[in-house]
Amino acid sequence: MTKVKICGMQTIEDAQYAIDAGADFIGFVLAPSKRQLTIDEMRGILEKLDTKNAGTVGVMVNPSREEAEEALETGLDYIQFHGDEAPAFVEDFKDHAIKAFPSNSELGNSEKFEYPSNFILIDSPRKEYYGGSGSQFDWEAFDQEGLEPSRFALAGGLKPENIGEAISIFKPALVDVSSGVESDGKKDPEKVSRFIKNVKEVS
Numbered sequence: 001m002t003k004v005k006i007c008g009m010q011t012i013e014d015a016q017y018a019i020d021a022g023a024d025f026i027g028f029v030l031a032p033s034k035r036q037l038t039i040d041e042m043r044g045i046l047e048k049l050d051t052k053n054a055g056t057v058g059v060m061v062n063p064s065r066e067e068a069e070e071a072l073e074t075g076l077d078y079i080q081f082h083g084d085e086a087p088a089f090v091e092d093f094k095d096h097a098i099k100a101f102p103s104n105s106e107l108g109n110s111e112k113f114e115y116p117s118n119f120i121l122i123d124s125p126r127k128e129y130y131g132g133s134g135s136q137f138d139w140e141a142f143d144q145e146g147l148e149p150s151r152f153a154l155a156g157g158l159k160p161e162n163i164g165e166a167i168s169i170f171k172p173a174l175v176d177v178s179s180g181v182e183s184d185g186k187k188d189p190e191k192v193s194r195f196i197k198n199v200k201e202v203s
């Protein structure tokens, strides 16, 4: 079954709602973003959250080794490396790593899959920030050759209305959403529930 990550959590209530609605992973953005949290703010949420049914992910862009280690020390399960991190850097966080690439990355799929990470996430091209744009990339033009299905994660403009089609095209192991489950810039419980329900229905 396709797993679901709901990203861009900013409050305990939103994070707990997503977990209780069936999210497999919840994400906190620790990089420049309209959703950015400090490590201390994220720690404050994690301390109060019942996370036994979901993995927790901190999204970082080109962090130093010390910053990534500090984030993991809060009890996070994974760091999502959303910048231009090298394979050797990600290797040091093996078993706790998701590596993201924009769909227009110059790296071939086999080079991406050489990264020693739990998931390889394909997101839309970068805009103002490195992720969370809410834009869908050209699914038909994207070459899936070389993608390793058990580690392939899909993001970029996903929403309750298009997630069924996305799963039928890509058959990803994980789907990741932020903007598509928001209204007026805040997580919308109805959209979060509908997104998760639609994923479970088709996978």
Ligand SMILES: O=C(O)c1ccccc1NCC(=O)[C@H](O)[C@H](O)COP(=O)(O)O
Residues within 6 Å of the ligand: 007, 008, 027, 029, 031, 032, 033, 034, 035, 059, 061, 080, 082, 123, 124, 129, 130, 131, 132, 133, 134, 135, 155, 156, 157, 158, 176, 177, 178, 179, 180
């Ligand atoms: O969400 C952000 O604001 C963000 C900013 C900088 C780097 C990464 C960011 N998000 C990472 C995610 O995992 C998002 O879920 C992913 O980019 C998809 O976002 P969306 O297109 O809004 O669903």
